Amino acid sequence: MIRLSIDQQKWWELLMMMTEKEIKARYKMAVFGFLWIFLNPLLQMLVLGFIFQFFIPIKTANYFEFLFPGLLAWNFFSYTVTKNTPMYINERALIQKAKFPRETIVLSVVLSNLFHFLMALVVFVLWEALVVHELHWWRWWLLPVIMMWLAFLTTGFSLLFSSLNVKWRDVNFGVQAIMPLWFYATPVVYSLDLLPEWLSRWLYLNPMTAIMEMLRWTTLGLSINWISVGWSLLVTLVIFAIGVYVFKKESPFFDDWV
Amino acid sequence: MKQNNLAVKLVNISKIYQLHHEKPTLIENIFRKNSREKFVALNNVNLEIEKGDKVGIIGPNGSGKTTLLKIISGIATPNQGKVQTWGKLVSLIDLSAGFHPELTGIENVYQNAMLLGMNRMETKNKLREIADFADIGGFFDAPMYTYSDGMKLRLGFSVAIAAEPDVLILDEGVAVGDENFQKKSSDKIEEFFKQRKTVIVVSHWLAYVGKNCQRVIWMEDSKIKMIGGADRVIRMYQRR
Numbered sequence: 001m002i003r004l005s006i007d008q009q010k011w012w013e014l015l016m017m018m019t020e021k022e023i024k025a026r027y028k029m030a031v032f033g034f035l036w037i038f039l040n041p042l043l044q045m046l047v048l049g050f051i052f053q054f055f056i057p058i059k060t061a062n063y064f065e066f067l068f069p070g071l072l073a074w075n076f077f078s079y080t081v082t083k084n085t086p087m088y089i090n091e092r093a094l095i096q097k098a099k100f101p102r103e104t105i106v107l108s109v110v111l112s113n114l115f116h117f118l119m120a121l122v123v124f125v126l127w128e129a130l131v132v133h134e135l136h137w138w139r140w141w142l143l144p145v146i147m148m149w150l151a152f153l154t155t156g157f158s159l160l161f162s163s164l165n166v167k168w169r170d171v172n173f174g175v176q177a178i179m180p181l182w183f184y185a186t187p188v189v190y191s192l193d194l195l196p197e198w199l200s201r202w203l204y205l206n207p208m209t210a211i212m213e214m215l216r217w218t219t220l221g222l223s224i225n226w227i228s229v230g231w232s233l234l235v236t237l238v239i240f241a242i243g244v245y246v247f248k249k250e251s252p253f254f255d256d257w258v
Numbered sequence: 259m260k261q262n263n264l265a266v267k268l269v270n271i272s273k274i275y276q277l278h279h280e281k282p283t284l285i286e287n288i289f290r291k292n293s294r295e296k297f298v299a300l301n302n303v304n305l306e307i308e309k310g311d312k313v314g315i316i317g318p319n320g321s322g323k324t325t326l327l328k329i330i331s332g333i334a335t336p337n338q339g340k341v342q343t344w345g346k347l348v349s350l351i352d353l354s355a356g357f358h359p360e361l362t363g364i365e366n367v368y369q370n371a372m373l374l375g376m377n378r379m380e381t382k383n384k385l386r387e388i389a390d391f392a393d394i395g396g397f398f399d400a401p402m403y404t405y406s407d408g409m410k411l412r413l414g415f416s417v418a419i420a421a422e423p424d425v426l427i428l429d430e431g432v433a434v435g436d437e438n439f440q441k442k443s444s445d446k447i448e449e450f451f452k453q454r455k456t457v458i459v460v461s462h463w464l465a466y467v468g469k470n471c472q473r474v475i476w477m478e479d480s481k482i483k484m485i486g487g488a489d490r491v492i493r494m495y496q497r498r
Contacts, residue, residue, distance in 0.1 A: 013378045017368055028360045097356040098373045099332030252335035256275055
């Protein structure tokens with residue numbers, strides 16, 4: 001075990017408490033409670049899967065199987081970034097109340113959504129292992145790595161957008177406008193080989209593309225473009241670094257603007 | 259070290275806010291760059307507060323009292339200068355801020371206590387004490403939206419004092435809740451005044467400041483106009 005200093009331990013406890021609060025607060029007063037973790041992506045998958053299987057000739061035995069992991073990953077990303085962008089404005093009461101590490105607000109949203117993502121993914125993995133009997137174990141081991149990767153990318157965007165949104169509230173409108181477009185610019189419901197090459201080359205600029213491809217390479221054994229994976233890794237690191245830098249620069253002055 | 263008996267030290271602190279008037283349109287924003295007005299809330303303030311000091315801050319509205327407190331408590335960051343504090347600092351202003359309406363009293367106590375710098379274990383050990391002091395009965399594990407305003411204040415007060423602050427920041431409106439609880443909370447504050455804790459009070463109620471504080475800071479026009487013994491500063495302030 002890594003031994004933590006008292007300050008680090010406190011920071012971690014605070015983060016865990018805020019994450020717990022995020023998870024609990026969401027399902028308060030909901031009759032189905034935590035069942036919504038599975039119901040939500042399942043319903044979404046059924047509807048999207050039912051519609052898109054008529055449009056998109058995916059060469060896979062089961063379109064739902066193709067859709068589900070990608071949809072979970074996309075939902076995690078878009079929910080988290082959308083929720084986090086106005087977070088420092090929404091939580092102004094906490095900011096004005098006490099001095100505490102401001103990053104815990106954004107990180108708790110990332111972690112609570114990561115928890116939801118993980119729960120749903122575990123159900124999917126169990127389903128594949130027990131019902132479909134199609135697990136290439138050495139590839140499936142990569143799922144946690146892909147999740148971590150996605151979490152870093154999501155954290156980077158969250159820190160960046162939420163910090164900028166404190167001064168420039170336009171950022172929130174921009175994120176809300178861009179997310180649905182981003183969904184279609186990411187191969188969630190389709191795969192890249194269905195597109196003409198000039199177009200798919202452009203989509204590789206999107207760091208989410210490689211995440212989707214890695215998920216399908218892992219779960220379904222589909223082909224993958226490793227150059228795009230390298231590119232996505234680079235973009236993730238750059239976005240994360242920029243996010244941390246902007247947050248560090250802006251966060252001491254959040255109180256001035258909320 | 260000489261500074262070991264200090265609780266707060268401010269050196270050359272300046273705080274500048276940008277004034278927000280009517281929101282300019284996008285076009286105006288693009289063509290009139292840097293036209294934002296600045297407001298100097300604190301202008302080169304130097305201050306030392308010793309451990310165990312009871313300090314009152316007085317002054318007219320807009321003289322920089324709140325900003326000074328925000329700087330001391332670390333909620334706001336100065337544009338210039340250096341802030342140093344020793345010991346745990348807790349503010350009794352805005353007690354019910356930061357409570358989540360959907361969560362129960364207990365869950366909110368954990369959140370509030372840990373934001374004030376307690377860890378999970380300390381909070382758990384103090385839970386009983388907090389519940390007893392707030393005295394809100396069966397509401398403790400009910401969601402916060404079922405609370406009255408008075409109950410929220412009582413819970414907020416109980417958490418804040420359970421945090422065992424070394425430096426306590428408060429305003430004159432600290433006696434909260436109903437008559438019974440007002441007595442209890444002001445007794446508790448009295449206790450802090452008697453102990454060797456540092457207390458910083460912001461108030462317009464000069465008699466309260468005069469009675470409880472030895473030193474008084476008179477803020478005017480973003481500066482410390484006068485600092486010294488309570489009686490002398492208050493007398494000068496009244497004669498202004």
